[in-house]
Amino acid sequence: MDLGRPQQKSSARPIYYGVAAVAALTVLWLVFKPVEPSLPIVTKAVTVLSGDSDVSGTATFTQAHIGEPVSISLDLKGLDPNAKRGFHIHVSGDLSGGCLSASSHFNPFGKNHGAPGDSERHVGDLGNIESDGEGNVKTTFEDKFISLNGPLSIVGRSVVLHAGTDDLGKGGNEESLKTGNAGGRAACGVIGQA
Template structure:
């Protein structure tokens, strides 16, 4: 965890410069997103990196309940505690329904479930071709009011609209 916090501090001190360089080169940037729990305490981080046509998400967090948890990108860059409802609905610029197994398509913000170990820790890697870190694109996570990454209390069933019966929002990170 100390390594994650150190990385966040280093990134935050250089994030503005990196973002400015990325914008001037029209290249997407890598982002390190602090993740907080419902008490507002940092429990981990998510790193988002654009490579070709995919966004790769690396999540490291702790102090979570063991088991499977739904993870989604949400449409608003706010993480107001304790329930994170300020993050809005799932990120859904194409107006689809929820769930990878939904015959009508799925939200751009739908992501695979993650598994938290018995020790309350998770390290997960996810790739999504449905979002981008390129500003100005309809499916960009870097929109004006930002987006969020949310970890839910239960697994996503990949079908039920609008949120896959994944339960309450238990952790949140702002993507800007």
């Protein structure tokens, strides 16, 4: 050791202390990090439809995984025989004033009304359902826009079966672009987690 010359500090020492500090903070964070509550994944929801008409029945919604299409199974009776009727998800689950309380179609992106396969459509636009010769509907179909989880969740909203046929936004007038000219509300129900 040469006492006549000033000693040079090692440039590796500050890096060593920096790495050690980061490692210590990481361990402390992992040990003491707050546990975030997680919401359960909803895989099934159901609604019981009823209203001022004779229409009654159920709609069951299932979604195996978030991001996958929702399967919709309908078991309805009391429709006119061989009828096509508009079927939509509406914004509100408050049906205290009957089906009119359901508000408008579920449309978080502010789009025009359309058919289920259209890119320009409300999230709640599920098209038409068709009854058989006795006025019953037993069918299952899928929709890729609605979800049972997250911001597009339909749980807590309502289903409305309309009294008329949905023109799928192709009617050439302003009402068609809002409602599909599907007419009054024959039956409705709140969608609840099953």
